[in-house]
């Protein structure tokens with residue numbers, strides 16, 4: 022592409038990862054981005070800020086999150102050892118809180134009183150509403166209408182936490198359109214409002230700043246795996262929506278050249294169907310939401326709508342650092358279909374008693390493939406970015422446990438439950454009551 | 455061909471220029487070109503030809519809605535050049551307003567070449583700041599095109615200096631912090647921003663976002679070199695029961711605005 026990857030002196034261009042990133046936003050927002058960068062860079066070297074963030078991580082989020090080895094699940098991964106990083110056990114149920122607490126503290130430092138956020142699965146919205154309640158900030162969350170329906174539980178959670186949830190009816194009525202509305206709000210209210218962007222996309226400094234707030238995931242996990250296994254893992258796996266949980270767990274391993282970094286995008290109904298969110302398989306470099314990165318687009322540069330069973334991965338663009346990791350060859354990205362993800366969702370639930378978020382289930386499905394490729398000597402570290410409570414409705418509908426109106430579908434007679442004794446749940450999508 | 459001479463001629467007449475925005479492709483490509491000609495026939499000096507885009511973060515509901523409908527009706531980026539040719543042939547300045555990704559996808563050099571060949575004056579780029587505009591600046595300069603970047607009430611003196619230094623044609627001052635859309639009053643921020651911008655540059659400064667009536671055009675025209683009207687014009691088309699009534703309403707509003715900029719400094 023024509024974007025400069027380095028300046029003539031060989032130094033990476035400002036705010037870029039290789040050629041990706043930058044700041045493609047209305048001029049009105051530039052002062053706010055400059056202020057954010059300045060306040061953030063000062064804060065992360067200020068012992069008071071660092072101490073406060075660490076205290077909240079320890080006493081509020083519950084960090085460090087543990088790792089869990091999952092041998093019964095691993096039987097379906099070619100016998101490789103599979104270790105989960107349990108971001109699902111964080112307060113509010115996903116990795117999203119790591120970034121939000123950092124940005125909420127920065128909001129206070131900037132003297133702003135209101136936060137806004139976009140959300141897809143609702144996890145980032147819930148985390149933002151939570152931090153706003155904790156720190157006494159006003160909170161407005163934009164959410165695509167379609168996502169408010171498939172993540173109704175999280176809408177209620179945000180409202181219970183005191184946030185205002187604004188359903189967005191534009192475009193595809195999903196995450197991309199929620200981001201547009203958040204930017205529109207931010208331009209109008211930037212004097213009092215900080216936009217708590219929920220992933221490693223957007224204009225500089227968001228991709229770098231959000232990554233750094235999530236870097237703790239990989240820092241902890243690397244040591245935990247060394248302590249448990251005595252060596253580094255062969256591969257680190259994560260799902261990739263915007264890419265925050267993935268970059269969070271990848272980053273500490275980037276210099277460990279023996280460790281493969283593998284991200285899993287939403288393959289939806291299959292890349293060939295056109296109904297997916299596989300930006301790296303089917304997108305091209307372009308600009309969306311402030312960054313030059315991979316974007317699903319048509320020949321005229323119009324954004325193409327994405328599709329995924331998982332609201333948190335249903336986004337037509339991806340963080341610019343991932344685009345750079347792909348082009349530099351340091352990381353690989355593969356699509357996982359809805360079907361494969363739901364099978365992994367069911368499998369982890371039934372073999373290990375852990376209900377994963379459907380987003381995270383994409384990484385689990387990836388582990389099933391990668392484990393079979395690498396064989397029984399391999400050690401896989403998988404980021405379990407969130408828990409599946411929010412997805413119970415979607416999953417129950419997928420597996421036919423509830424009807425269209427949400428009513429429970431029960432077997433007609435007691436004999437109908439006979440098949441439920443299946444030992445390890447290896448029947449994949451065949452969930453029985 | 456730059457819009458500079460048009461702005462100079464208006465200045466010589468003792469008035470602000472009237473700049474009208476319409477998106478290509480609404481209600482159809484032909485229909486939008488006809489509407490742009492109606493603007494020119496009723497006193498608009500420069501037409502801002504909008505490229506409908508799927509994710510217009512600077513735009514309010516009226517322009518978003520027209521963009522969605524234009525895209526659904528099948529508008530393509532290439533249609534921009536027909537509209538540019540038509541506006542230019544009608545004797546007005548033809549400036550294209552576009553978010554950056556369509557240009558990037560088309561190819562920046564190719565876009566600049568095709569725009570110049572169609573008689574276009576240049577580009578207004580709402581989500582491209584000079585810091586990221588290396589390719590565009592080179593292509594615009596090679597093709598003798600205007601580069602209109604935006605300044606905002608939030609712009610610091612350093613930003614005003616940097617942005618205005620990168621502009622050619624005029625500087626686009628956004629009157630309010632917020633998206634496009636008609637507003638009851640344009641507000642004091644606009645006059646203040648124009649004054650601060652003038653301290654940084656000798657280029658003409660045109661004000662957009664929020665203007666919808668002849669009285670507002672007169673008020674803004676008192677201190678700005680150009681008055682930019684978008685949503686109010688678009689609404690004439692989107693709210694009309696029939697296309698013909700839409701064009702009539704559009705002509706009437708353009709006349710009112712043209713009268714406004716002439717009354718402003720009288």
Ligand SMILES: Cc1ncc(COP(=O)(O)O)c(C=O)c1O
Pocket residue numbers: 115116141142143144145219220221260261262263264265266267332333334378380381406407408
């Ligand atoms: C549990 C979980 N994992 C992953 C994601 C995807 O986001 P990211 O790619 O930024 O980690 C989300 C987003 O909502 C999420 O809720």
